[in-house]
Amino acid sequence: MxxxxxxxxxxxxxxxxxxxxxxxxxxxxxxxxxxxxxxxxxxxxxxxxxxxxxxxxxxxxxxxxxxxxxxxxxxxxxxFPALTSYPSIMGEMLSSALNVLCFTWASSPAGTELETIAMNWLGKLIGLPDCFLNEKNDSPGGGVIQTTASEATLVSLLAARTRALMELSKLNPELQASELLGHLICYCSDQAHSSVEKAGLIGLVRTRYIESDENQSMRGDKLEEAILGDKEKGLVPFWVCATLGTTGSVAFDNLREIGQVCEKHAAWLHVDAAYAGSAFVCPEYRHWLDGVELADSFAFNPSKWLMVNFDCTAMWVKDSTALHRTFNVNPIYLRHENSGKAIDYMVGSQNPNIKKKSLKKINMINGVSNQIITNGDETKLKDEKLMNGDIKEKVKKDINGNVNGDDDDLYDDIEPNNLAGYNKMSHGCGEDIQLEDPNKKEMLHWQIPLSRRFRALKLWFVLRNYGVSGIQKHIREGIRLAQKFEALVLADQRFEIPQPRNLGMVAFRLRGDNALTERLLKRLNARGYMHAVPACFKGVYVIRFPITSQRTTNQDILDDWDEIKTVAKEILMDVFG
Ligand code: PLP
Missing domain, CATH: 1.20.1340.10 (dopa decarboxylase, N-terminal domain)
Known part of the structure; x- marks a missing residue:
């Protein structure tokens, strides 16, 4: 052509x-x-x-x-919705034509800078605290566009894993990273998305599921109980994933309670707000964000409800150096002159003033108890007196809160690449190339792939073309339509809504045996007029009914409800005559 x-x-x-x-x-x-x-x-x-x-x-x-x-x-x-919109399609068209790859600042300066700007806009729009933004030169926080929420979860888990392994490696220099890995454990609620389980599987760490309460919400007391029990067994809690807006019923974990537990036990807190994150553009829904300042990373999908077409997952981290430590490779062909002012989303240099603060934190809590000895089959924890030399002194300083002004020195001699079996330097040139690089310690890596699309364009187009007011109107309209559907269901005695509706999704069922609702859903999908999928919480089978389109009208909701009632009547006639 x-x-x-x-x-x-x-x-x-x-x-x-x-x-x-x-x-x-x-x-x-x-x-x-x-x-x-x-x-x-x-x-x-x-x-x-x-x-x-x-x-x-x-x-x-x-x-x-x-x-x-x-x-x-x-x-x-x-x-959940996977919406697109005309400005987003235009962004996708232009980005496909330009086909620039934005992995370093040098590979596409405007692409990289627009991503930082759009992520700052979006972060402010949903009410994230400043510590997640990349506005001040000495701030280690920042946002990056990942492909999916699953990838953001994995990236977060891997960053937390590296942080924990570095910590344990320092305290247990005689042990290989592969041995230390067996002690790590992470947590999420029994309602968390399967991508959290997948991240644990890929990360080769144990995952413990915390039983959610009657509102499908993970609470701090249950989490702490599990963490204390696991510490007793010699395990090292290192990462917790809280969900804001669960897949099954759009339930919300208690972020403040969980954040406080994570802080106490020095575990990394990741927030998965895949669907619900879009709702935080409206201040009236931000109460679910209470405690977000305690999180280490936060992600949601503008590609779900915000009308930015797939793929686009917004992820923010408080300390981007944690990602750097995890994805640290530095091949010669990706290097460029960088004064320290430019972000490289794949490889590059961040402001050299950034201090590695977060490692200190984990030590303060776990430092004493995390030293591990393996004694035959039994794994025990060493106590403080088994620590040796300098490390003991430094850790002690941290524990007592007498930080001597430079908390980095404890980690100066730990390079992530020294963790046996992890982050092996490989430059694709047949051998490791060790060039002098003054920024090496600050080189940042924000994601798993090298190449990355110019996704910021479509996000920026949507933010500008709808404006804050247009986006808020869209979210509020989706929720209003869900309320309308909820009212229709509640007014019909044959149906029930076992969990309160949150945001734009209603999870409903026919009263009685699960099999009735299963048959209803199967027949609805076979007819093809509307399409829905099920969820099951605590043994109760429901049909999920999120509002997914910005084009949905009152009449569409009435038509769907007519279709559901028609099919339900047939099923109830089949079963009860
Ligand atoms: N987390 C939650 C709470 C979800 O509901 C979903 C998908 O709906 C995901 C993660 C996975 O999203 P993605 O397809 O972007 O990986």
Whole structure:
């Protein structure tokens, strides 16, 4: 395709997209296709010769579109919203055309700086404290756009793991990191998203699930009880994930209580606010953020409810040096002159004045008790008198709070790369290259991949084109429609809402046996008019009904409710006659 054809066909594509979104209500939201349908329709091999664009696009219309779930439909109620919007699509178009990779400042100065600016705007918009922003030169906090909430959770866990391993390695120099790893344990509620479990599996650490209370909320007392029990067994609590807006019922963990426990036991606190984070653009929902200043990292998905299309997960950390320690590689081909003022989201230098403060904290609490000895099969904790020499003195200073002005010296000789088996320096050049680099200690790595898309553009477009007032209006309208649906359900004696509605999602069920609601959902999805998925909390099966589209109207809600009542009537007739 050359320029001339592109000008014509791309304009046609824009019309196709606008028609699609304008008329999306008319489409069956859930496709009626069977697995393997597309294999029967498309050739087994790529064409030998170039094909005409019109022929290619005819296949999209005839074969691809009928096999899609239409996520932008007002009758889509499955999962959580994954909204897009015109300014976001424009950002995506331009970013695809530019195709710049923003891993270092030098690889795309404007791309990198716009990401920092947009993340500062967004952080302020949802009411995050200043410590998470990257505005002051001597602040180690900052935001980065990750692909998914799952990735943000993993990045956070890995950063906390490195912090804990460095700590334990210093206290137990005779032990390998692989041996220390077996002592680490992290926590989340029994309502946390499966991505937390996955992060623990990838990070090779144990995960303990804390039983949530009657509101599906993780509370500080239960967490502390578990942490104390685990410490007794010689384990080292190092990371806690609190959820704001659980997947099943949009429940909120008690951030302040959990934050205080984490502070006491020097565990890293990550906040997963994947869906609910968008609601914090409205001040009336920020009470759930109470205690957020105690967190070490915080993430939510503008790609869910904020109309920034997938992928876009906003993640902030209080201490970006913790990420650096974790993802520390420094190949020659990624280096550039950096005065210390530029952020490199993949590799680069941060302000050299940043102090590594957080390691001190973990020592103050766990320093005495975290020294580990392995005695046959039994693992015990050493007490303070078993500590040796300098370390003991330094740790003691920390414990007594007599920090001597430079709390970094305790860690000066610990490089993450010295942790056996971890963060092995590899520069892809066949051997490690050790160049003099005055900024080496401050080099920052904010994510797992090297290459990163120019995602800030679409986020910035949405923030500017809707403005704060437009975004708040969108969130409030979604919640108003959820309240409307809730009222309809509550007014019908055949149904119940076992957990109070929070924000834009109602979890409802038919009264009686779980099997009734299961049958209802199955039949609703088979009919394809609306689409929803289930959740189960404490043995109670529910249909989740989030409002997912900015195009949903009162009438759409009434139509969905009619559909649900029609199918429910059939099911109840089948079962009870
Ligand atoms: N955390 C929570 C609370 C979620 O609800 C979800 C998905 O809905 C995730 C994490 C995973 O999000 P992602 O698909 O961005 O990894």
């Amino acid at each position: 050359e320029h001339t054809e592109f000008r014509v066909k791309a304009k046609e594509m824009v019309d196709y997209i606008a028609d699609y979104l304008e008329n999306i209500r008319d489409r069956r939201v859930y496709p009626g296709v069977q697995p393997g349908y597309l294999h029967k329709l498309l050739p087994k091999e790529a064409p030998q010769l170039p094909e005409k664009w019109d022929e290619i696009f005819r296949d999209v219309d005839e074969h691809i579109m009928p096999g899609l779930v239409h996520w932008q439909s007002p009758h889509m109620h499955a999962y």
